[in-house]
Amino acid sequence: MAVTQVRAILLEPDDDVAAVLETIATHGTIAVTLSASGKTVCELAVCQDIPFGHKVAVRDIIKGKPVHRYGFPIGIATIDIKQGEHVHSHNMRSMLSPGSKQSKSPTLRPAQWVHELVKSSLKAVGTSAEGAQAMADAITEAHLRGVETHGLRRLRPYIARIRSGGVDGNSRPRVTTRNALISIDGRNGIGHHVATCAAKAASTAARQFGISIVLVRNSNHFGFAGHYATLIAASKQLGIVTSNGQVCVAPEGAKKPLLSNNPLAIAAPLRSPDRFLELDLATSMTSRANIVEAAGSGALLPPGWAQDADGNPTRSPGAALEGSLQAFGGRKGFALLVALEALTGVLCGGAFADHVSSKETALDAPEGTAHTMIAIDLEAALRADAYSDRLEELVERLLALPRNAAADAIRYPGERRWKLRSERLRAGIPLSDAELTDAVHLAKELGIATSV
């Protein structure tokens, strides 16, 4: 009579692994039995030592593929696993535990690399050179200043909208000037391009009149508002920029959102040319980009950020994406948001509030985004140097305040961004694996040669 075979239990018929019921210390065959029936479904040659209760692969598992047990993935194979091999932490990892996540340090790329990638990607889909330049500038600046949410991860959706006709990659904005008041019809062009034109027009007019306001309609998503405010500030002016956008914020007590999270950016030059005071805030508790990121990573939202489709507070990113965001600062923040929309969408004569089309759900529909920009010429107001000196004094006094025990630093708006920018111009832009991989894939899809 044959020696009793070691058994291994297969919990579900399609599982990749079974658990051995005796420690296997010699080579031989084991009987894989199905948990429900107790019947042997196959015999397996085992060539490794496997302790009691540990898993054995009942089929080959390819590196990177999920390993199934109880009918569900319990992790992924970190190397190719052969049938009959021991499956444990040496060749499989959880999809959740942080030790197993890609915790590699990010890859550094020169700012020029990011700029070129964006420019050549846009060129490949046939946009105007100015459009490509403006978006490349804005996306590169976002990475330089640590505003990754408005960086390369936006390139694929931007290009999808251009390709499906939602954004006209070749249109040029139409500018109508009435002294210091300038109206721009974006003609559904690339938002970054329209906004860059607007910032330049604002600066030019302010130099002539001391102050200017530019009202933009029929534009598209323009990236981060601080970019345009500092474009104005770089001309020794004070720049104020607002915009509307995709509807997402509900007033307290309302079930449905009506407004976007209109950003407000104010920038002014400090003494040295590579530092600016740069306020840039969206009027929601957080950006939609952060909610999308939380949904991807499975994190819960902090309380007070969002409500679900029925207007109830929620901490679930999924429910928040179907529902709405909350304004920052409660009712005061919401009041500011309403006032900003009165200054933007309502004033510019284009779409306002929820008439702005969603850039996510309607890929081929123009957004109709509105921007408002104000430039104040500092030379005209005070003498530019005098203003920067006075602003410098304000910042210095702020930084010199005595700190309490818990604070590691007191900061002024824009301090972090412009410090990062100097570092990154020198050392390169850190890109996560996901950002890098996606950018390179996109380039490949568009037939562009990139140096990875």
Place this chain on the structure above:
Amino acid sequence: MALAIGGLTGYPRENGRKGVRNLVAVLAAADNVNPLARHLAARNPGVVCLPASYGRGQMGRDFEVSLRAMAGLAAHPNIASCLVVSFEPESSERVAKLARQLGRQVATLSFLETGGLLESLHKGNEILCAMQQAASLVQRVPLAVSELTIGLECGGSDTTSGLFGNPALGAFTDWIVDHGGTAVFSEPVECLGGEDLLRKRAVSPEAAERLVSTVRLYDELAREQGIDLAGTNPTPDNLAGGLTSIEEKSLGALAKTGSRTIMGVLGYADAAPAPGVWMMDAPAAAVENVTALAAGGAQCVCFVTGTGNPTGHPISPTIKISANPRTVERMSAHLDVDLSDMLRGHMNVVQGADAIRAAVVKVIGGEATAAERLDYLETNISRIGPSV
């Protein structure tokens, strides 16, 4: 062995539910009357004492949860009559009011109003005597599986739990649900990594969302205390036992919930509003956990253990199941169902579920569980906030 599905009986209660025990209980509405509750239970053999761990200085949702749990215990179908004692009359009246909302009448007794311990003992004895007499007159009536709520729990888990104990309990759970019964599992913290399963089995996208966010909330709570659950699980013990990932550990725990649709999430100590499988939002520690399941109205709790866990709840008979031969050998007095033959290959999952069902049928019929025989019974309501 052929098992009769029919033949189950239970004690009818005025709210239409049926109990599998016919207990008389004295419940303390706050810790300051625990001595009174204990004295009363000692003077009236057979009366179950349900002391309070706190009760003074509680506030907000914590207070509300405690009250609901106390009312759930007082109104439990396994209890024929309950006397709620408190210091000032308002405290016991609060519990009584909530118990009435659950369809049960309870008696109240205030230490202050009655005039101290001796007077309270005197009056309480009279009440409990009358309650015991009335209880003795309640006759068992037929009980359908659809009238049962079973609590599902695992603790002291090891390799045999995920391989045998929990899958066998899962097969029994399927049987309960297929016959119109209700099964409640809890310990959302032990479902972390099992979100795919919860989503797939949830009755609706909304239920899926609730289930997953309830599980994640515990991850968040742990993080706030600086603990990364996914990073610290599986534990070194688990790893030595062959568990590689937290997903695997959670799926092993979830195996006890069977394979049927999950209806949604119940609040701590809340009763299931409809039959089927439910997840209760209650912490994993065994005593608090069985207390929450009992307060939610589970007539009995099926508890799978690997290395052994003696805990039983005083009003919801707790049936101990193990497939670990060593535990079966060393701690047999604490066990009700021996599944060690599953490891030896002499018993499959279906037969394991049959063994559990046979034990449950006996316990429903009145047979004492190991924990009841040993009087290894404890109750404790979870706190979710500090006292002031």
